[in-house]
Amino acid sequence: MVPDLHFSSHKQNRFNYYGECLDVIEQIHDINNRAIADEKFLISLGDIVDRGKSIVGLYNKVSQLIKLLIESFDATYITLGNHEKTYHADNPIFSFIQSFDTEALRGWKAKPESLTPEIIVTDRLGFEDVEFVFRPYGTSVDKVSDKIGILFMHDNLYPSEARTLVPYVKHNYAQSIEEFDFVFNGHLHSIRTPWNLGNTQIHNLGSLLRTKSDEVSDTDLIRLIPVIYI
Numbered sequence: 001m002v003p004d005l006h007f008s009s010h011k012q013n014r015f016n017y018y019g020e021c022l023d024v025i026e027q028i029h030d031i032n033n034r035a036i037a038d039e040k041f042l043i044s045l046g047d048i049v050d051r052g053k054s055i056v057g058l059y060n061k062v063s064q065l066i067k068l069l070i071e072s073f074d075a076t077y078i079t080l081g082n083h084e085k086t087y088h089a090d091n092p093i094f095s096f097i098q099s100f101d102t103e104a105l106r107g108w109k110a111k112p113e114s115l116t117p118e119i120i121v122t123d124r125l126g127f128e129d130v131e132f133v134f135r136p137y138g139t140s141v142d143k144v145s146d147k148i149g150i151l152f153m154h155d156n157l158y159p160s161e162a163r164t165l166v167p168y169v170k171h172n173y174a175q176s177i178e179e180f181d182f183v184f185n186g187h188l189h190s191i192r193t194p195w196n197l198g199n200t201q202i203h204n205l206g207s208l209l210r211t212k213s214d215e216v217s218d219t220d221l222i223r224l225i226p227v228i229y230i
Helices: 017-034 056-070 082-086 092-096 160-165
Strands: 041-044 075-078 097-101 119-122 124-126 130-135 148-154 182-186 192-197 200-205
Touching: 017 056, 056 092, 075 130, 092 097
Parallel strands: 041 075, 075 119, 097 119, 130 148, 148 182, 182 200
Antiparallel strands: 124 130, 192 200
């Protein structure tokens, strides 16, 4: 499972942003190679691409990063984030998505462009006793079964003691998450901490790549890439 990546071919505040992207992909594949399972899924918590690019060279380079990221997994699922919603024009992520299999995205301007479902957008993924539920940015998807519920989301969700880390966020969004057993959230780049809301265990995963120079600190060098075994 990966939180925000914000793939870009170049960031002016980085010495070699493309190299950092490749380094993170290598770490993800190393974890994947060491995991033993019949099937291996990659789950993205959104904001894979930093923003749409109209320059062909930049578009192609970021597309190559996406291909490298997903190539060794049996399937890739994504909870679409605010950057997929806002920067949908010329965003290469949609050339990997065939359809939005969820009513939650009916009003989105972004449209899938792929002929094959290389990256899957859906509401839920069921197993014998576990259900994965995907909640895209700014939407609401409820738990509807008695299975162990694991929610993947991309929104303003954080513990109250972390408020000073996100002064730009107007509200702490926690609507209808207490019915889930586990929640994994991206979006807030500097918050990497587990916490509880009632009986719900929540994990804020921050970001894997730095998008701003002021997000770089010693603690940011610790990357969290959880693995769920079923």
